[in-house]
Amino acid sequence: MTTACILAVLGSWLGFANPLYRLPLLALALPAGLAFAAARAPSATAAAKAGYWVGAAAACASLYWTALPLHDYGGLAWPLAVPAPVLMGLVLGLYTMALALLARLAAERLSPWLFGPFFALAWTVMEMARGTLFTGFPWLTLAAAFSPWPAAIQGAAFLGAYGLSGLLAGLLAWLVVCGPVSRQGLVAVAGLAALFFLGNGRAGQSAPRDGTIHATIVQGNVDQSRKWDPDSQLETVEKYVSLSRQAIKDAPTDLLVWPETTMPFYYQDHGPLAARLIDFAAAAGTPVLFGAPAYGRTLGGHVLFNRAYLLAPTGEEGTYDKEHLVPFGEYVPLGRFLPFIHKLVDGVGDFRPGKSEAPLRVGRLALGVLICYEAIFPELAQQRVEAGANILVNISNDSWFGDSAAPRQHLDLAVLRAVEQGRAIIRGTNSGISAVIDPRGRLMAQGGLFTTLTLPCPEVPVVSETTWYHRNHAVLTWAAPVLLALACLACAVLPKRRHGQPGRGITL
Structure with a gap:
């Protein structure tokens, strides 16, 4: 589990724009690592800790630049400016901690087929909450990592950036938690391929214009x-x-x-x-x-x-x-x-x-x-x-x-x-x-x-x-949190699916 957490942080930093090297595909290590750590953690407390520190470290690394204006224009010495991205990371880690707790609950009580959609909803709502609460800061949206690849982001015209992020996260959750050779894993691979190929076709078309x-x-x-x-x-x-x-x-x-x-x-x-x-x-x-x-x-x-x-x-x-x-x-x-x-x-x-x-x-x-x-x-x-x-x-x-x-x-x-x-x-x-x-x-x-x-x-x-997303924005905005709330309610009343082997993740 520790290895998965480390890879999630590194993948996030290298997937988003950074001063060293960038490969957008590596950003998928973040939802993959969080889903794996939450499902395989030996306890809910362990899942929460993994979710918190992965999210905090990933945010801190990607937002290192927030220290620059504080030092260069705010007049703060480096020892006072450098803690700024650390503090931001510690706050943003609360969102991934909540995500990990929900994913842990779902892994214990839902079938493997339902775990992927649940994780997709939870990720979508997490990004929505991060972009709304306390004036909002939707900076590290998962879908944004793929902006250099237009073929990979065409889903945003239908689901919005938050919805596209959730879809990617849900497919990765199936892939890493259920396994690449499971039925869920094969569906995840097919889904990722379909997103790219359909997106590539749309990205190659000219948009309607007046x-x-x-x-x-x-x-x-x-x-x-x-x-x-x-x-x-x-x-x-x-x-x-x-x-x-x-x-x-x-x-x-x-x-x-x-x-x-x-x-x-x-x-x-x-x-x-x-x-x-x-x-x-x-x-x-x-x-x-x-x-x-x-x-x-x-x-x-x-x-x-x-x-x-x-x-x-x-x-x-x-x-x-x-x-x-x-x-x-x-x-x-x-x-x-x-x-x-x-x-x-x-x-x-x-x-x-x-x-x-x-x-x-x-x-x-x-x-x-x-x-x-x-x-x-x-x-x-x-x-x-x-x-x-x-x-x-x-x-x-x-x-x-x-x-x-x-x-x-x-x-x-x-x-x-x-x-x-x-x-x-x-x-x-x-x-x-x-x-x-x-x-x-x-x-x-x-x-x-x-x-x-x-x-x-x-x-x-x-x-x-206008796009499909624009025309249905209100429905999409409310559907994700409502569906997640109903799914959490179902998890709360369903019995646990696994017994005797804590930390083994979803039972297939």
Whole structure:
């Protein structure tokens, strides 16, 4: 069992994006190891311990990069910054501990044929809970490990990322607990093969489209340490204007996308720097989507927003305020009661969430905006498409995390949103990884890390048709926890299936 736990942790780290070596298939070692350890543990306590430490170690290893912004921009010494991913791992391990306990219960009381579906439901609900509770952090979704392989993730268009993760986990549970030569194991192998071959056929097809546009992403690669320096504001504006002007000369452009908080000043004041942008958009005849901080007035003073602007050549403006903020990055949870805790990154103050999910419109385009890590939440992309978005735009700034696995892991999650919703995603970042993703999860264009570039992409699909997952999102969201609850109830009333040989796992 110890060997299975070690392989699960190593497989998880090597399956997700990391700085050493990556093979997505190895990520399956995580559900395989957890299922095996839970079913073969000598007791429920042993299963819980195995589930906890496997989940905690896997999360800590994959999220090592969370220490970087705390040290580089938060001013914390390494001995204080390094514990951050460890603490995150210790919290996230609670989810896999609960999963292991449920799997142990099922292994004792359910038939082998039912164990796989039970584990699939439990895994799905675990990822859903991790993405919802305590503001949510659905970062290490199992399906995201396979984003580099579009053929492997097409199931997300029908089951969503959580459902696809659960299906993969359930098939692996059958394979390792029942054995590869058992009937369940053979069904698992056939299921994995069918997922790939059917997915390969779908990934090779063109998505339905209403038309296309030529989009250009401008990646300014502005030094994060100088970004908020007032003396650098004009330089930043001129850099983006100059790069954009040259991009438009090189190829006709229907939409320019600049990153999150591209403009480090209050554009809404319409001062000289804002006027420079308005003049540029008018002269270029091209709409520009960019990020900037914003504020609103209240009786108590001011509130701040992380805002995206869509500036049309006519001077008309549409805005979207980020609604899912980063805890301790953009606001301090319970800050009123914890005044000694300050934000861990540079900025202009505590932000407040926006309220509108309506797309930003210009001409035939309806742009559903996801700012920064909003792209990791399936429900936010779902809301944008429900509101009428025919293209999703993710503007972000991953400069905080340096040349680590974070930007790559972030891109992997954005790919899942494209497949789930059947929408192209234009992803503009300050320092990478900027990309355009088609509705099948294929990268149409991709830039590098920490380079200044313009990334043109013709033929970006404009889509109004929705996926099966989108149309049945509510049913799928409630079905998994309800079915799991019923299965747990059945386990609670059924007698144990094995006697006299604790730790031997499912009896075939």
